[in-house]
Amino acid sequence: MKNIILAEKVLMNGAxxxxxxxxxxxxxxxxxxxxxxxxxxATATINERIRGAVIPGxxxxxxxxxxxxxxxxxxxxxxxxxxxxxxLKYGTTTLFPTLITDDIDTIEQxxxxxxxxxAQAHPSxxxxxxxxxxxxxxxxxxxxxxxxxxxxxxxxxxxxxxDIGQVLITVAPENVPCDIIxxxxxxxxxxxxxxxxxxxxxxxNALDAGASGFxxxxxxxxxxxxxxxxxxGAALLNNSVCGIIVDHHHIHPKAVExxxxxxxxHQLMLVTDxxxxxxxxxxxxxxxxxxxxxxxxKLTTPDGTLAGSCLDMHGAVTNSINDINIALEHASxxxxxxxxxxxxxxxxxxxxxxxxxxxxxxxxxxxxxxxVWQNGSKRLCAN
Numbered sequence: 001m002k003n004i005i006l007a008e009k010v011l012m013n014g015a016x017x018x019x020x021x022x023x024x025x026x027x028x029x030x031x032x033x034x035x036x037x038x039x040x041x042a043t044a045t046i047n048e049r050i051r052g053a054v055i056p057g058x059x060x061x062x063x064x065x066x067x068x069x070x071x072x073x074x075x076x077x078x079x080x081x082x083x084x085x086x087x088l089k090y091g092t093t094t095l096f097p098t099l100i101t102d103d104i105d106t107i108e109q110x111x112x113x114x115x116x117x118x119a120q121a122h123p124s125x126x127x128x129x130x131x132x133x134x135x136x137x138x139x140x141x142x143x144x145x146x147x148x149x150x151x152x153x154x155x156x157x158x159x160x161x162x163d164i165g166q167v168l169i170t171v172a173p174e175n176v177p178c179d180i181i182x183x184x185x186x187x188x189x190x191x192x193x194x195x196x197x198x199x200x201x202x203x204x205n206a207l208d209a210g211a212s213g214f215x216x217x218x219x220x221x222x223x224x225x226x227x228x229x230x231x232x233g234a235a236l237l238n239n240s241v242c243g244i245i246v247d248h249h250h251i252h253p254k255a256v257e258x259x260x261x262x263x264x265x266h267q268l269m270l271v272t273d274x275x276x277x278x279x280x281x282x283x284x285x286x287x288x289x290x291x292x293x294x295x296x297x298k299l300t301t302p303d304g305t306l307a308g309s310c311l312d313m314h315g316a317v318t319n320s321i322n323d324i325n326i327a328l329e330h331a332s333x334x335x336x337x338x339x340x341x342x343x344x345x346x347x348x349x350x351x352x353x354x355x356x357x358x359x360x361x362x363x364x365x366x367x368x369x370x371x372v373w374q375n376g377s378k379r380l381c382a383n
Contacts, residue, residue, distance in 0.1 A: 001025075003376055006035060006046045010054040012352050014329055021046065024358045027375030032354055050362055052370050055328075056336035056351050057093030057359030058313035061129055061168060061269070061343060062215070062243060064098045065276035065308075068285065071097050075110035080117050084124035086279030087272075090312035093359035093374045094340075094349050095124050096168060101132030101143040104154055115163045123375050126345045127165030131215060135195035136172040139220040142307045143195065144288060151176055160187045166343050170215040172196035173206035185210030190343060192243070195220045196231050203234040213342055216273060217242040217259055219250050236262045241342040243271040246319045247311040249298045253323050265330040269338045270316040275299055275308040314361075314369045321367060328367065 003024040010020045012032070019035040023044075065071055067086030069079040080097050087095055097117075099110040107130065117125040132143050134151045151171075159167055168190045171181070174197065181191050193206055194215030199222065214221070214235040222230030235242050242263060246256055250273075260268055272278070275292055276285045283294040292299050292307045297315075299307045313335055320331040340350025349357050358376035363369055372379045 002030065003048070004044060004046050005048045005050060007050045007054045009052070010352055011056070011329060011332055014333060016053075016329075022352075022358070024376040027357055027377075029352065029354050029356055029358050032352070050371075052362040052364050054352065054360050054362055055332045057349070057361055057372070057374065058091045058270075058317070058335045059094040059339040059343070059345075059350060060087065060092045060272050060274070060313050061096045061339050062098050062131070062271040062273050063087060063092075063095045063129075064100060064131075064274060066274055066278040066280070068276050068280040068282060070276040070285065070287065071099055071110065072102050072106060072288070073286065075099065075106055075113050077113045077116045077120075080113060080122070080125060084122070087274070087312065088124065088372060088374065088379055089279060091314045091317075091361045091369055091372055092312070093124065093357075093361075093372065094126055094345070096127050096129040096166075096343070097125065098129040098131055101135060101140075101147045103147060104152070104158075107133075107155060107158055111158050111161055111164050114165065115161070118163060118165045125165065126349070127167055127343065129168040129170070130159065131170040132195065134169075134171045134176050136174060136197045138197040139172070139195045139222070141195060141220045142287070142301060142305055151180060156180075156184075159184060159189050166190065166345060168192060168343060170194045171206075171211075172198065173202050173211070174198040176206075178205050178209035181206055181209040181211055185212075193221075193231065193235075197222050198231055200229040200231075200234050203231050204238075207234065207238055207240060211240075213241040213243065213269075215243055216250065216271065217244045217268075218255055219245065239267065241267050241269050241338060243269045245271060245273050245309055245311065246316045246324065247297065247309045248319065248323065249306060250309065256320075256324050260324060260326060265326075265333040266338055266341075268334055269342060270313065270320065270331070270335045271339075272311045272313055272316060273308045274311060277310040278312050318367050 023031040066083040192213040340346040362371035
Protein backbone atom coordinates (compact mmCIF):
# COMPACT_ATOMS: atom_id res chain seq x y z
CA MET A 1 0.00 0.00 0.00
CA LYS A 2 1.33 3.43 -0.93
CA ASN A 3 1.62 6.30 1.50
CA ILE A 4 1.11 9.53 -0.42
CA ILE A 5 2.46 12.71 1.15
CA LEU A 6 2.20 16.32 0.05
CA ALA A 7 5.30 18.30 1.00
CA GLU A 8 5.12 22.05 0.68
CA LYS A 9 8.89 22.46 0.36
CA VAL A 10 11.45 19.73 -0.46
CA LEU A 11 15.21 19.89 -0.94
CA MET A 12 16.07 17.79 -3.99
CA ASN A 13 19.41 17.77 -5.80
CA GLY A 14 20.49 20.81 -3.78
CA ALA A 15 17.51 22.96 -4.78
CA UNK A 16 14.10 23.64 -3.25
CA UNK A 17 11.02 22.32 -4.96
CA UNK A 18 7.54 23.34 -3.83
CA UNK A 19 4.28 21.41 -3.51
CA UNK A 20 5.70 18.00 -4.31
CA UNK A 21 3.78 14.76 -3.86
CA UNK A 22 5.88 11.86 -2.58
CA UNK A 23 4.53 8.35 -3.10
CA UNK A 24 6.15 5.88 -0.70
CA UNK A 25 5.90 2.13 -1.09
CA UNK A 26 7.65 -0.43 1.15
CA UNK A 27 9.80 2.31 2.65
CA UNK A 28 11.09 3.53 -0.70
CA UNK A 29 10.17 6.64 -2.67
CA UNK A 30 8.25 5.23 -5.63
CA UNK A 31 7.39 8.55 -7.27
CA UNK A 32 7.75 12.32 -6.90
CA UNK A 33 5.46 14.63 -8.83
CA UNK A 34 4.33 18.26 -8.65
CA UNK A 35 0.90 18.71 -7.06
CA UNK A 36 -0.45 20.17 -10.30
CA UNK A 37 0.40 16.96 -12.12
CA UNK A 38 -0.77 14.71 -9.30
CA UNK A 39 -4.23 16.30 -9.29
CA UNK A 40 -4.83 14.78 -12.71
CA UNK A 41 -4.95 11.33 -11.10
CA ALA A 42 -8.47 11.11 -9.68
CA THR A 43 -7.82 7.66 -8.17
CA ALA A 44 -5.03 8.73 -5.78
CA THR A 45 -5.52 10.27 -2.33
CA ILE A 46 -3.05 12.30 -0.32
CA ASN A 47 -2.66 10.75 3.13
CA GLU A 48 -0.64 13.45 4.86
CA ARG A 49 0.51 17.02 4.38
CA ILE A 50 3.93 18.25 5.57
CA ARG A 51 4.07 22.00 6.15
CA GLY A 52 7.74 22.37 7.10
CA ALA A 53 10.83 22.08 4.92
CA VAL A 54 11.83 18.52 4.01
CA ILE A 55 15.52 17.59 3.78
CA PRO A 56 17.31 14.22 3.46
CA GLY A 57 17.98 12.19 6.60
CA UNK A 58 21.47 12.51 8.04
CA UNK A 59 24.23 9.92 7.58
CA UNK A 60 26.88 9.73 10.32
CA UNK A 61 29.98 7.68 9.55
CA UNK A 62 31.53 8.03 13.01
CA UNK A 63 29.32 6.95 15.91
CA UNK A 64 31.16 5.48 18.90
CA UNK A 65 28.11 5.43 21.14
CA UNK A 66 24.79 6.89 22.14
CA UNK A 67 21.95 6.46 24.57
CA UNK A 68 24.40 5.48 27.29
CA UNK A 69 25.86 2.62 25.21
CA UNK A 70 29.49 2.56 24.07
CA UNK A 71 30.16 0.18 21.18
CA UNK A 72 33.60 -0.85 22.48
CA UNK A 73 32.25 -1.74 25.91
CA UNK A 74 29.42 -3.91 24.56
CA UNK A 75 29.90 -4.72 20.86
CA UNK A 76 26.46 -6.28 20.56
CA UNK A 77 23.34 -5.90 18.47
CA UNK A 78 21.58 -4.53 21.55
CA UNK A 79 24.14 -1.71 21.78
CA UNK A 80 23.68 -0.95 18.09
CA UNK A 81 19.93 -0.70 18.62
CA UNK A 82 20.35 1.67 21.57
CA UNK A 83 22.83 3.85 19.67
CA UNK A 84 20.68 3.97 16.56
CA UNK A 85 17.56 4.93 18.50
CA UNK A 86 19.41 7.67 20.38
CA UNK A 87 20.79 9.25 17.20
CA LEU A 88 17.57 8.84 15.23
CA LYS A 89 15.97 11.44 17.50
CA TYR A 90 18.46 13.96 16.14
CA GLY A 91 17.89 13.15 12.48
CA THR A 92 20.47 10.42 11.88
CA THR A 93 18.63 7.87 9.77
CA THR A 94 21.80 6.01 8.74
CA LEU A 95 24.91 5.43 10.83
CA PHE A 96 28.11 3.41 10.93
CA PRO A 97 28.71 1.96 14.42
CA THR A 98 32.32 2.87 15.13
CA LEU A 99 34.77 0.75 17.08
CA ILE A 100 37.86 2.59 18.24
CA THR A 101 41.21 0.92 18.94
CA ASP A 102 40.74 -2.33 20.84
CA ASP A 103 41.85 -5.97 20.94
CA ILE A 104 41.15 -8.44 18.15
CA ASP A 105 38.44 -10.29 20.07
CA THR A 106 36.44 -7.09 20.45
CA ILE A 107 36.92 -6.28 16.77
CA GLU A 108 35.54 -9.68 15.80
CA GLN A 109 32.62 -9.37 18.22
CA UNK A 110 31.78 -5.96 16.75
CA UNK A 111 31.83 -7.44 13.25
CA UNK A 112 29.53 -10.26 14.36
CA UNK A 113 27.01 -7.81 15.82
CA UNK A 114 27.03 -5.67 12.68
CA UNK A 115 26.52 -8.85 10.67
CA UNK A 116 23.42 -9.55 12.76
CA UNK A 117 22.14 -6.03 12.12
CA UNK A 118 22.72 -6.33 8.37
CA ALA A 119 21.06 -9.77 8.26
CA GLN A 120 18.00 -8.29 9.97
CA ALA A 121 17.91 -5.33 7.55
CA HIS A 122 18.44 -2.87 10.38
CA PRO A 123 16.93 0.43 9.19
CA SER A 124 19.87 2.54 10.41
CA UNK A 125 22.93 0.35 9.79
CA UNK A 126 24.76 0.18 6.45
CA UNK A 127 28.14 -1.01 7.68
CA UNK A 128 30.84 -0.47 10.27
CA UNK A 129 33.75 1.88 10.93
CA UNK A 130 36.92 0.51 12.51
CA UNK A 131 38.81 3.58 13.74
CA UNK A 132 42.11 1.93 14.55
CA UNK A 133 43.96 0.07 15.92
CA UNK A 134 46.53 0.69 13.16
CA UNK A 135 47.28 4.27 14.18
CA UNK A 136 50.12 6.48 15.35
CA UNK A 137 50.93 6.51 19.06
CA UNK A 138 52.06 10.13 18.68
CA UNK A 139 48.56 11.12 17.52
CA UNK A 140 46.55 8.60 19.52
CA UNK A 141 44.09 11.01 21.17
CA UNK A 142 42.12 8.90 23.65
CA UNK A 143 42.96 5.65 21.87
CA UNK A 144 44.87 3.37 24.24
CA UNK A 145 48.50 2.88 23.13
CA UNK A 146 48.59 -0.69 24.43
CA UNK A 147 46.20 -1.70 21.64
CA UNK A 148 47.82 0.23 18.78
CA UNK A 149 49.54 -2.24 16.47
CA UNK A 150 50.31 -3.32 12.92
CA UNK A 151 47.59 -4.93 10.82
CA UNK A 152 47.51 -8.74 11.08
CA UNK A 153 46.01 -11.43 8.85
CA UNK A 154 43.26 -12.00 11.42
CA UNK A 155 42.23 -8.36 11.26
CA UNK A 156 42.45 -8.33 7.48
CA UNK A 157 40.08 -11.29 7.38
CA UNK A 158 37.60 -9.34 9.53
CA UNK A 159 37.77 -6.13 7.51
CA UNK A 160 37.08 -8.00 4.27
CA UNK A 161 34.07 -9.98 5.50
CA UNK A 162 31.17 -9.86 3.06
CA ASP A 163 28.41 -9.98 5.69
CA ILE A 164 29.05 -6.71 7.54
CA GLY A 165 27.94 -4.19 4.96
CA GLN A 166 30.24 -1.41 3.83
CA VAL A 167 33.47 -1.37 5.82
CA LEU A 168 35.31 1.86 6.58
CA ILE A 169 38.65 1.78 8.38
CA THR A 170 40.86 4.59 9.65
CA VAL A 171 44.61 3.98 9.52
CA ALA A 172 47.80 5.95 9.96
CA PRO A 173 49.68 5.63 6.65
CA GLU A 174 53.08 5.47 8.36
CA ASN A 175 51.95 2.25 10.04
CA VAL A 176 50.08 0.54 7.18
CA PRO A 177 52.05 -0.14 3.98
CA CYS A 178 50.64 0.99 0.66
CA ASP A 179 50.35 -2.56 -0.65
CA ILE A 180 47.97 -3.39 2.20
CA ILE A 181 45.94 -0.23 1.55
CA UNK A 182 45.77 -1.21 -2.11
CA UNK A 183 44.63 -4.72 -1.19
CA UNK A 184 41.94 -3.45 1.19
CA UNK A 185 40.56 -1.01 -1.36
CA UNK A 186 40.62 -3.73 -4.00
CA UNK A 187 38.39 -5.83 -1.74
CA UNK A 188 35.86 -3.03 -1.33
CA UNK A 189 37.03 -1.53 1.97
CA UNK A 190 37.00 2.27 2.23
CA UNK A 191 40.29 3.47 3.71
CA UNK A 192 40.44 6.80 5.52
CA UNK A 193 43.58 8.35 6.96
CA UNK A 194 43.82 9.76 10.47
CA UNK A 195 45.43 9.64 13.92
CA UNK A 196 48.70 10.10 12.06
CA UNK A 197 51.95 12.03 12.35
CA UNK A 198 52.94 11.30 8.74
CA UNK A 199 54.56 13.86 6.44
CA UNK A 200 52.82 14.89 3.23
CA UNK A 201 54.77 12.46 1.01
CA UNK A 202 53.70 9.44 3.07
CA UNK A 203 50.09 10.62 3.06
CA UNK A 204 50.18 11.20 -0.69
CA ASN A 205 51.51 7.69 -1.29
CA ALA A 206 48.60 6.27 0.71
CA LEU A 207 46.13 8.32 -1.36
CA ASP A 208 47.75 7.08 -4.55
CA ALA A 209 47.29 3.53 -3.20
CA GLY A 210 43.55 4.09 -2.89
CA ALA A 211 42.83 5.80 0.43
CA SER A 212 39.96 8.19 -0.25
CA GLY A 213 39.21 10.16 2.90
CA PHE A 214 40.36 11.66 6.17
CA UNK A 215 38.99 11.09 9.65
CA UNK A 216 38.14 14.27 11.62
CA UNK A 217 40.15 16.82 9.67
CA UNK A 218 42.69 18.80 11.77
CA UNK A 219 42.27 16.58 14.83
CA UNK A 220 44.94 13.98 15.67
CA UNK A 221 46.91 14.52 12.47
CA UNK A 222 50.19 16.17 11.45
CA UNK A 223 49.50 19.89 11.00
CA UNK A 224 50.05 22.21 8.06
CA UNK A 225 53.28 24.14 8.59
CA UNK A 226 55.46 26.31 6.36
CA UNK A 227 58.04 23.59 5.64
CA UNK A 228 55.93 20.46 6.02
CA UNK A 229 52.29 20.50 4.86
CA UNK A 230 51.57 17.32 6.83
CA UNK A 231 48.32 15.39 6.70
CA UNK A 232 46.23 18.54 7.02
CA GLY A 233 47.90 20.00 3.94
CA ALA A 234 47.42 16.77 2.00
CA ALA A 235 43.76 16.62 2.99
CA LEU A 236 43.11 20.16 1.82
CA LEU A 237 45.03 19.74 -1.43
CA ASN A 238 43.57 16.45 -2.62
CA ASN A 239 40.16 15.59 -4.03
CA SER A 240 39.27 13.45 -1.04
CA VAL A 241 36.42 13.55 1.46
CA CYS A 242 37.21 14.93 4.91
CA GLY A 243 35.10 14.27 7.96
CA ILE A 244 34.88 17.25 10.29
CA ILE A 245 33.52 17.71 13.83
CA VAL A 246 31.73 21.06 14.06
CA ASP A 247 31.19 21.23 17.82
CA HIS A 248 33.45 24.30 18.35
CA HIS A 249 35.66 22.31 20.75
CA HIS A 250 37.53 20.16 18.26
CA ILE A 251 38.07 22.96 15.74
CA HIS A 252 37.93 26.74 15.75
CA PRO A 253 35.02 27.97 13.59
CA LYS A 254 37.44 29.85 11.32
CA ALA A 255 39.36 26.63 10.67
CA VAL A 256 36.07 25.02 9.65
CA GLU A 257 35.36 28.02 7.41
CA UNK A 258 38.76 27.62 5.75
CA UNK A 259 38.19 23.92 5.13
CA UNK A 260 34.75 24.65 3.69
CA UNK A 261 36.11 27.30 1.33
CA UNK A 262 38.81 24.91 0.11
CA UNK A 263 36.84 21.66 -0.04
CA UNK A 264 33.21 22.70 -0.54
CA UNK A 265 30.14 20.69 0.49
CA HIS A 266 30.90 17.72 -1.75
CA GLN A 267 34.26 16.99 -0.12
CA LEU A 268 33.59 18.07 3.46
CA MET A 269 31.47 15.68 5.52
CA LEU A 270 29.85 16.35 8.88
CA VAL A 271 30.47 13.69 11.54
CA THR A 272 29.79 13.61 15.27
CA ASP A 273 32.47 11.30 16.72
CA UNK A 274 29.73 10.79 19.30
CA UNK A 275 30.29 8.98 22.55
CA UNK A 276 27.67 7.29 24.74
CA UNK A 277 26.55 10.66 26.13
CA UNK A 278 24.37 11.57 23.12
CA UNK A 279 20.78 10.93 24.11
CA UNK A 280 21.81 9.95 27.65
CA UNK A 281 21.20 11.81 30.91
CA UNK A 282 24.41 10.71 32.66
CA UNK A 283 27.24 13.22 32.48
CA UNK A 284 29.97 10.76 33.49
CA UNK A 285 30.24 7.45 31.63
CA UNK A 286 32.89 4.73 31.88
CA UNK A 287 35.52 4.54 29.16
CA UNK A 288 37.91 1.56 29.27
CA UNK A 289 39.81 1.96 32.58
CA UNK A 290 38.85 5.61 33.06
CA UNK A 291 35.75 7.73 32.45
CA UNK A 292 34.53 10.57 30.23
CA UNK A 293 32.71 13.55 31.72
CA UNK A 294 30.41 15.98 29.96
CA UNK A 295 30.68 19.64 30.96
CA UNK A 296 28.30 21.74 28.92
CA UNK A 297 28.75 20.28 25.43
CA LYS A 298 32.35 19.16 25.85
CA LEU A 299 33.67 15.69 26.73
CA THR A 300 36.99 15.09 28.46
CA THR A 301 38.85 12.40 30.36
CA PRO A 302 40.06 13.24 33.91
CA ASP A 303 43.38 14.60 32.57
CA GLY A 304 41.54 17.07 30.34
CA THR A 305 42.01 15.20 27.04
CA LEU A 306 39.23 15.85 24.55
CA ALA A 307 37.38 12.53 24.25
CA GLY A 308 35.04 12.37 21.27
CA SER A 309 31.93 14.51 21.45
CA CYS A 310 28.37 14.74 22.66
CA LEU A 311 27.46 16.34 19.33
CA ASP A 312 24.48 15.10 17.36
CA MET A 313 24.11 15.49 13.60
CA HIS A 314 21.39 18.14 13.73
CA GLY A 315 23.63 20.10 16.08
CA ALA A 316 26.47 19.80 13.56
CA VAL A 317 24.18 21.09 10.81
CA THR A 318 22.85 24.03 12.82
CA ASN A 319 26.37 24.95 14.04
CA SER A 320 27.48 24.99 10.40
CA ILE A 321 24.59 27.24 9.44
CA ASN A 322 24.62 29.61 12.41
CA ASP A 323 28.35 29.90 13.14
CA ILE A 324 30.14 29.12 9.86
CA ASN A 325 27.55 30.82 7.61
CA ILE A 326 27.10 27.71 5.49
CA ALA A 327 23.76 27.68 3.69
CA LEU A 328 21.26 25.05 4.78
CA GLU A 329 21.30 23.60 1.27
CA HIS A 330 25.05 22.97 1.53
CA ALA A 331 25.02 21.86 5.17
CA SER A 332 22.42 19.28 4.17
CA UNK A 333 24.71 17.95 1.44
CA UNK A 334 27.56 17.68 3.97
CA UNK A 335 25.32 15.68 6.31
CA UNK A 336 23.64 13.41 3.75
CA UNK A 337 24.70 13.23 0.12
CA UNK A 338 28.45 13.53 0.72
CA UNK A 339 28.71 10.77 3.34
CA UNK A 340 26.45 8.60 1.17
CA UNK A 341 28.78 8.95 -1.81
CA UNK A 342 31.91 8.54 0.31
CA UNK A 343 30.64 5.26 1.75
CA UNK A 344 29.24 4.09 -1.61
CA UNK A 345 25.66 3.76 -0.36
CA UNK A 346 24.32 6.63 -2.46
CA UNK A 347 22.30 4.24 -4.60
CA UNK A 348 19.81 3.87 -1.73
CA UNK A 349 20.18 6.76 0.73
CA UNK A 350 21.47 10.33 0.94
CA UNK A 351 18.96 12.24 -1.17
CA UNK A 352 15.23 12.58 -1.66
CA UNK A 353 14.94 10.80 -4.95
CA UNK A 354 12.87 8.12 -6.64
CA UNK A 355 14.21 4.66 -5.85
CA UNK A 356 15.85 5.70 -2.59
CA UNK A 357 14.65 5.08 0.93
CA UNK A 358 12.12 7.51 2.33
CA UNK A 359 14.54 8.84 4.94
CA UNK A 360 13.89 12.52 5.46
CA UNK A 361 13.55 15.23 8.09
CA UNK A 362 11.12 18.08 8.57
CA UNK A 363 12.43 21.39 9.90
CA UNK A 364 10.87 24.80 10.42
CA UNK A 365 12.06 28.26 9.39
CA UNK A 366 14.37 28.38 12.42
CA UNK A 367 15.91 25.02 11.42
CA UNK A 368 14.35 23.32 14.42
CA UNK A 369 13.96 19.60 13.87
CA UNK A 370 10.26 18.72 13.88
CA UNK A 371 9.96 15.22 12.43
CA VAL A 372 12.17 12.28 11.49
CA TRP A 373 11.00 9.84 8.81
CA GLN A 374 12.80 6.55 8.30
CA ASN A 375 11.86 4.07 5.60
CA GLY A 376 8.60 5.95 5.12
CA SER A 377 7.54 5.85 8.77
CA LYS A 378 7.35 8.91 10.98
CA ARG A 379 9.58 8.57 14.04
CA LEU A 380 10.01 10.69 17.17
CA CYS A 381 12.61 13.43 17.33
CA ALA A 382 14.39 15.23 20.16
CA ASN A 383 12.28 18.37 20.08
